[in-house]
Amino acid sequence: MRLFVALPVMLSAAAIAGPLTWDQLIKSAENEPRYQAAQKRAEATSSMQGTKLWDKMEFRYKLDGFSFAKHDFELRVTPKAFGEGSADREGYEASKNYEQARFAVERSLMLYDRYERGVRYVLRKKIHEINKQLAQVNADRIEVLHLKAGSATFNPEDLMSALEKGASLKADLLADSTALRDAELKMKVWVPDFDSVDLDTAFLPTMEELEQNLSGGVSVSDNFPQIAMARGKRDSDIAKAKEDAAKGRDYISHIGVGYSLEIESLMEKYKTLDASDVYGTGQYSDYRSDFEKETGCTSMLNCMGTADVLVPDQDNRKTADKFFVNLAVRLPFFDSNKDSDLRQQVATLDAESDYLDEVRDISQKVARLSEEVLALIGQWKVQKEYAEQVNASGFMEQFARDAGSDPLLLLRAKESSLESDMKAVKLEYDIFLQYLALLDYAGGLARTGVANHLREGLK
Numbered sequence: 033m034r035l036f037v038a039l040p041v042m043l044s045a046a047a048i049a050g051p052l053t054w055d056q057l058i059k060s061a062e063n064e065p066r067y068q069a070a071q072k073r074a075e076a077t078s079s080m081q082g083t084k085l086w087d088k089m090e091f092r093y094k095l096d097g098f099s100f101a102k103h104d105f106e107l108r109v110t111p112k113a114f115g116e117g118s119a120d121r122e123g124y125e126a127s128k129n130y131e132q133a134r135f136a137v138e139r140s141l142m143l144y145d146r147y148e149r150g151v152r153y154v155l156r157k158k159i160h161e162i163n164k165q166l167a168q169v170n171a172d173r174i175e176v177l178h179l180k181a182g183s184a185t186f187n188p189e190d191l192m193s194a195l196e197k198g199a200s201l202k203a204d205l206l207a208d209s210t211a212l213r214d215a216e217l218k219m220k221v222w223v224p225d226f227d228s229v230d231l232d233t234a235f236l237p238t239m240e241e242l243e244q245n246l247s248g249g250v251s252v253s254d255n256f257p258q259i260a261m262a263r264g265k266r267d268s269d270i271a272k273a274k275e276d277a278a279k280g281r282d283y284i285s286h287i288g289v290g291y292s293l294e295i296e297s298l299m300e301k302y303k304t305l306d307a308s309d310v311y312g313t314g315q316y317s318d319y320r321s322d323f324e325k326e327t328g329c330t331s332m333l334n335c336m337g338t339a340d341v342l343v344p345d346q347d348n349r350k351t352a353d354k355f356f357v358n359l360a361v362r363l364p365f366f367d368s369n370k371d372s373d374l375r376q377q378v379a380t381l382d383a384e385s386d387y388l389d390e391v392r393d394i395s396q397k398v399a400r401l402s403e404e405v406l407a408l409i410g411q412w413k414v415q416k417e418y419a420e421q422v423n424a425s426g427f428m429e430q431f432a433r434d435a436g437s438d439p440l441l442l443l444r445a446k447e448s449s450l451e452s453d454m455k456a457v458k459l460e461y462d463i464f465l466q467y468l469a470l471l472d473y474a475g476g477l478a479r480t481g482v483a484n485h486l487r488e489g490l491k
Contacts, residue, residue: 051230052223055483057150060222061142070131070138077124077131084120086111092288101298106290106358116278123271130264136257136478143477143485144468146222151464153215154231158457160208162450167201169447170194176439190440237487239460242467243409245489250402250474252395257475262390266383273379280372288358299345307332319343394473401470408463415456422449 061067087110096102177191216229237245254260309316310323311332322341329335422445467486471477474490482488 050226051228052219052226053230054150054232054235056223056226057146057219057231058143058483058485061139061146063222064142066138067142070135074131074135077128084112084117087113087116092290099298099300101295103293103295104290104356105293106288106356108286108288108358110286111282111284113278113280113282115281116275119271119274119278123268123275126264126267126271130261130268133257133260133264136475137261139480140257140472140475140477144472146219147468147477147486148465149215149218150231151236151468152461153212153219153229154233154236155457155461155464156208156211156215158233159454160205160212162454162457163201163204163208166447166450166454167198167205169443169450170198170201173440173443173447174198176443235484235486236464237489239409239412239463241487242463242489243406246402246406250398250470250490252391252398253474255475256394256473257478258394258473259391262387266387269383269386270380273376273383276379277372277376283362285360285362286358290356290358292354292356294347294349296344296347299347300342301345302340303343304338305341305343306338307335316341316343398470398473401466401473405463405466405470408459408466412456412459412463415452415459419449419452419456422446422452 089107089109092104092106092108094104094106096104174191174194177186177194180186181191219229220226252259254263303316305316305319305323307323307329310320311317316323319341323339324330326339326341327335327337329337464486468477471485471490476488476490477485479485479488
């Protein structure tokens, strides 16, 4: 039953699978978890954060006595220290620029891996083809040497050398097959669904195009991803140092506005009353029994004494007087923390020094890579010119006449041409490897919306 369920899936996958192209290989970088994480960080820090008006806000409550008659309510705000707001804004901008540069660096690294693997595969295939031709030439040499066995010009050492070279070429062919298979397995991790590799050599720029692209030199720019990331880190460190220094300028500790509530029915205190207060029409007639117990009087006629009686108090304050303001100011004259400005200056100088070190290091690497690429292109030209000269029909005809139509010399001429082609292909790989490193530093691989970063180059 499971076989019947899995069969349509297998057939559909086989129908969808096709050859791997450069476009698929490059776009697969967007599926990397590291790429997506860096993109999310850059998007999260790209939106402007709200302005922070205070450090903290709190609601305070005070109960004055357990009679629950007096209650104080206060809204207290701790304002930001002087200069902390500007430092926060600088820190946000630095963090945003740093994450964007970090995303560019991550994207560049992912594309570097894919371009390097694709270039290696394409050039290794060319090396494999040349090795097969060299193996055929060597096989023809062995056959000619066998035919010349017993003649006066036969040298057994030549046959032995040819047999040893044949074994070496077989090992090279096996190594080529292994390297190509490993490259395919690596690319299947990035693009799982392909049945063959169709990486066209026309996708790669020519050596003339690379030379023209680098002929004017490479000027280091602040837009280089690693330099931009170093600049973002520098600005972030400086902003953090400013924030730390600003925290020492919190001269206003807090500002509070409150309301004092007194519940009259729960407020009681002793008051001195006389008979007229108790037996009259006043508000203390309800306390007649307490007054009579204290004085022994039963009416206003037979007693004119006074007594201290516990009676409710009255909140006679105006409404405006029920509010209060609380302000706390720190006295900086007695503050022992006097070195905050010095720490800020040291942190700023350290951050600037680290940034300049990074710029100098990248400038040296870019200059060295540019020189190496141009030097390797010069060596490549020499090898290609020699191979073209050997492959020219007029040269081969002249060589054949001068050699007396010796097949061994003709085979050696063809082998020499193939060996020169081999050296040129290996130089191409070294050139592209250095050129990719140069594009990585210069931000050429970090560009978006580019179909071929190799041809786009350092524009």
